[in-house]
Amino acid sequence: MSDHSIKRQPVNPSASRPVVSPLQPSVVYATETPDALDALYEGGARGHTYSREGHPNAATVAAMIDRLEGTTGGVMAASGMGAVSLALLACASAGDHVIGSTQLYGRSLRLMTEELPRLGITTGFFDPTDAASIRAAAIAGTTAILVEVVSNPTLRVADMEAIYAVAAQIGAKVIVDNTFTTPRAYRPLDEGADLVLHSVTKLLAGHSDAMLGWVAAKDPEIAARLDVLAATWGMTAAPFDCWMAERGLLSFDLRFERAQSNARALADALDGAQGVSRVIYPSLPSHPDHNRAGTLLGENAGNMVSFEIIGGRAQANALTKAASAIAFAPTLGDINTTLSHAASSSHRALSEEARADIGITEGFFRVSVGIESAEHLIATFKKAITASQTGID
Numbered sequence: 001m002s003d004h005s006i007k008r009q010p011v012n013p014s015a016s017r018p019v020v021s022p023l024q025p026s027v028v029y030a031t032e033t034p035d036a037l038d039a040l041y042e043g044g045a046r047g048h049t050y051s052r053e054g055h056p057n058a059a060t061v062a063a064m065i066d067r068l069e070g071t072t073g074g075v076m077a078a079s080g081m082g083a084v085s086l087a088l089l090a091c092a093s094a095g096d097h098v099i100g101s102t103q104l105y106g107r108s109l110r111l112m113t114e115e116l117p118r119l120g121i122t123t124g125f126f127d128p129t130d131a132a133s134i135r136a137a138a139i140a141g142t143t144a145i146l147v148e149v150v151s152n153p154t155l156r157v158a159d160m161e162a163i164y165a166v167a168a169q170i171g172a173k174v175i176v177d178n179t180f181t182t183p184r185a186y187r188p189l190d191e192g193a194d195l196v197l198h199s200v201t202k203l204l205a206g207h208s209d210a211m212l213g214w215v216a217a218k219d220p221e222i223a224a225r226l227d228v229l230a231a232t233w234g235m236t237a238a239p240f241d242c243w244m245a246e247r248g249l250l251s252f253d254l255r256f257e258r259a260q261s262n263a264r265a266l267a268d269a270l271d272g273a274q275g276v277s278r279v280i281y282p283s284l285p286s287h288p289d290h291n292r293a294g295t296l297l298g299e300n301a302g303n304m305v306s307f308e309i310i311g312g313r314a315q316a317n318a319l320t321k322a323a324s325a326i327a328f329a330p331t332l333g334d335i336n337t338t339l340s341h342a343a344s345s346s347h348r349a350l351s352e353e354a355r356a357d358i359g360i361t362e363g364f365f366r367v368s369v370g371i372e373s374a375e376h377l378i379a380t381f382k383k384a385i386t387a388s389q390t391g392i393d
């Protein structure tokens with residue numbers, strides 16, 4: 001009797017190989033014998049068993065980011081927030097204290113203020129540009145310090161030397177969210193950090209079509225814990241997103257170069273332009289942390305530019321309307337330029353006074369500069385700023 005059931009058939013061996021990594025969505029991996037499975041679990045043989053515990057597409061993209069950050073054993077997570085969560089869970093348990101910068105990514109702040117306390121982990125905050133504030137926050141029992149080198153959206157540059165010094169004194173782990181700076185501008189593990197993480201969703205993957213995170217630790221014990229935590233808490237990444245990110249990563253270097261040179265050109269063009277009250281870009285001499293930016297980042301001031309126009313919400317609405325060629329969207333790191341408005345998005349939960357304290361007004365915009373022609377970009381912004389200032393009182 002013939003077998004009418006539909007089965008997967010092994011593919012015939014081929015004399016050629018694909019140049020692109022295959023997308024391997026297989027959830028499960030078959031082995032020949034229980035002994036072979038033992039060898040896999042015990043590390044005697046290389047291979048995968050179940051995709052929540054790891055799969056070829058995650059391994060490929062993790063190794064690429066490992067190389068960029070100068071490390072090994074990085075773990076892929078389903079999102080940047082997955083990576084932030086893994087890093088904090090790996091460094092703190094009930095009874096521990098974790099401190100972070102007041103200017104962290106919004107969800108990271110929320111994780112620290114709302115979620116960690118539920119697990120019995122207390123939290124505190126410091127101004128990342130103020131050494132005294134960092135020292136004051138680092139109380140006894142602090143096991144981890146979470147920081148971003150360049151803050152969003154005011155682009156303040158953290159006093160990393162003070163953070164490393166305080167951490168060494170109290171034996172805390174420094175976790176750097178390197179999403180904004182990228183390993184092109186700053187390699188945290190070379191500078192004194194213990195863990196480094198990325199929202200790969202942003203500049204590394206670069207096309208706003210993959211949601212992904214990556215986290216690595218210097219200490220092998222913490223690195224192993226990250227791996228276990230990802231599988232146990234179910235934070236691992238899907239093969240498709242890893243596969244997309246691999247493609248994006250191949251052009252990261254080129255995209256970064258171009259986006260950064262565009263950002264510098266845009267910052268220079270808007271600085272002092274009519275209708276613009278302030279431009280924030282680390283390489284501008286007017287930047288409050290200009291010297292520190294030079295020391296930490298060298299020439300790599302990045303692809304993010306913030307600016308403030310004269311006026312309030314009406315002028316802000318007019319600007320985004322007039323700049324309709326540029327996506328008004330709360331993200332960053334895309335191959336195309338995106339524009340965001342902190343008062344109505346990332347910082348909307350804050351009171352107007354609290355926003356004003358960190359310099360965020362209704363006229364404040366953040367630009368994630370992409371790889372378009374610089375001339376076109378500058379012309380679009382200038383036209384939109386002019387439009388925002390006319391016809392509205």
Ligand SMILES: *Cc1c(COP(=O)(O)O)cnc(C)c1O
Binds near residue numbers: 084105148179201212
């Ligand atoms: C976007 C972002 C995150 C979170 O990443 P997701 O991939 O959106 O979860 C964390 N940190 C920074 C600095 C980010 O910009």
